[in-house]
Amino acid sequence: xxxxxxxxxxxxxxxxxxxxxxxxxxxxxxxxxxxxxxxxxxxxxxxxxxxxxxxxxxxxxxxxxxxxxxxxxxxxxxxxxxxxxxxxxxxxxxxxxxxxxxxxxxxxxxxxxxxxxxxxxxxxxxxxxxxxxxxxxxxxxxxxxxxxxxxxxxxxxx
Ligand SMILES: CC(C)(COP(=O)(O)OP(=O)(O)OC[C@H]1O[C@@H](n2cnc3c(N)ncnc32)[C@H](O)[C@@H]1OP(=O)(O)O)[C@@H](O)C(=O)NCCC(=O)NCCS
Numbered sequence: 001x002x003x004x005x006x007x008x009x010x011x012x013x014x015x016x017x018x019x020x021x022x023x024x025x026x027x028x029x030x031x032x033x034x035x036x037x038x039x040x041x042x043x044x045x046x047x048x049x050x051x052x053x054x055x056x057x058x059x060x061x062x063x064x065x066x067x068x069x070x071x072x073x074x075x076x077x078x079x080x081x082x083x084x085x086x087x088x089x090x091x092x093x094x095x096x097x098x099x100x101x102x103x104x105x106x107x108x109x110x111x112x113x114x115x116x117x118x119x120x121x122x123x124x125x126x127x128x129x130x131x132x133x134x135x136x137x138x139x140x141x142x143x144x145x146x147x148x149x150x151x152x153x154x155x156x157x158x
Pocket of ligand 1: 093
C-alpha cells in the first residue's frame with residue numbers, strides 16, 4: 001500500500017470509491033433510500049470536483065488502484081474518510097488514520113474531529129475518538145444518523 005497526496009484528475013476515481021464505500025459497506029446501517037440520498041449514482045461532477053480539490057485528501061493506492069481516501073483540514077476536521085468496498089478489512093483505514101495523525105503532528109493540529117457514520121463509528125472509537133454528540137443530518141431531503149466524534153492529540157515536548 002502506498003499513500004500519496006491528491007492529484008488533479010483523481011476526482012472521478014474518488015467519486016467511485018465514495019459510491020462503492022457507501023453502497024457496499026454502509027448498507028448495514030442505513031436504508032436503501034438513505035444510501036441513495038448520501039451517495040446518488042447521478043452527481044454534479046463540477047460540485048464534486050470543487051469539494052475534493054478543496055479537501056486535498058490523502059489517497060491510499062494498492063497495486064496502482066485507489067483503495068481509499070481521507071482528508072485533514074487545517075481545523076483538524078476530517079471531512080471524508082472512505083474505503084472502497086473491495087478493499088475493506090485489509091487495514092487500509094488504519095494506515096490512512098495513522099497518516100492523518102502524522103500529518104496533524106507535523107501541522108501542529110491538536111484535535112481531530114469528524115461527523116462519523118454509524119458504520120465507521122466502531123473504527124473511529126478504536127482509533128481513540130469519542131462521541132461528542134449524536135446527530136441527525138438531512139441530505140437531499142432524507143434524514144441520516146451520525147455522530148460528531150473527536151480526539152485530543154497530545155504532543156511530546158522535546
Ligand atoms: C469504516 C471503514 C473506514 C473501515 O475501513 P477498513 O479499511 O475496512 O478498516 P481496517 O481494515 O483498516 O480496520 C482497522 C481496525 O478497525 C476495525 N474495524 C473496522 N471496521 C470495523 C467495524 N465496523 N466494527 C468493528 N471494528 C472495525 C478492524 O477490525 C481493525 O481492527 P484491528 O486494528 O484490531 O485489526 C470502512 O468500512 C468504510 O469506509 N465504511 C463505509 C464508509 C463510511 O462510513 N465512511 C466514513 C464516513 S465518516
